[in-house]
Structures are given as C-alpha cells and as structure tokens.
Amino acid sequence: MGQSKWRQRAAHFACLAALIGLTGCVGCPTRGPIQYTSDTLTTHRVHAALKEKYPHVQPAIYVKTFDHVVSLSGAVNSPEEKEQVVAAAQRVSGVRAVLDYIQIKKPAPEQKT
Secondary structure, three states: OOHHHHHHHHHHHHHHHHHHHHHOOOOOOOOOHHHHHHHHHHHHHHHHHHHHHOOOOHHHEEEEEEOOEEEEEEEEOOHHHHHHHHHHHHOOOOOOEEEEEEEEOOOOOOOOO
C-alpha cells in the first residue's frame, strides 16, 4: 500500500473517530472539566457538613452532584433525621437544589423471649 493511500485511510479514521466522539452522547447532559470540578467540590462540602453535624448519619448517606443539584440517598432512622440531613445539604454553599431519595429504616421487630 502506498504512503498516500495509508495517509488517506488514517485521515478517514481520524474523521470517523472525531465524528463518533462528537455524536456519541447526543442528548446526554454533559459537563466540562470546570463544571465537574465545581460539582465535586459541592459534593465534598455536603459530605463535610453532614459529617460535622450528623457524624452518626453521614456514613449511611450517599451524595452526588450534577450542575449544583445534590442528590441524597441512603437510609436514616427517623423522619426528623431525614429532614435535618436535607436541610443541612440545602444550607451548603453552591447547592441550587436537593433531590431527596433518603429512605427511613423500619424498626427491627421486637423479639419475644
């Protein structure tokens, strides 16, 4: 194969790779490195706030952030704890909204002895 033929195929491959890269996630929400870093910092700030105020609850709560919208999931012992955790996340700087997916644990059934 001649060198010009090889260059032509390499150029076609590069164009195809670029096209796939540009259209691979059409309609998917994406974020650039600045937004990703900002969301990561927001997630860390929410974790820190929960750890400071509710150290017994924080390990059971999962935090994700996308475009300054924080999603909370996991489980707590009572509706009051759930409200407190959501309120703490809402007070964190950089949080635009909080999506609450936190479950309330059912009490363990009492055992008769």
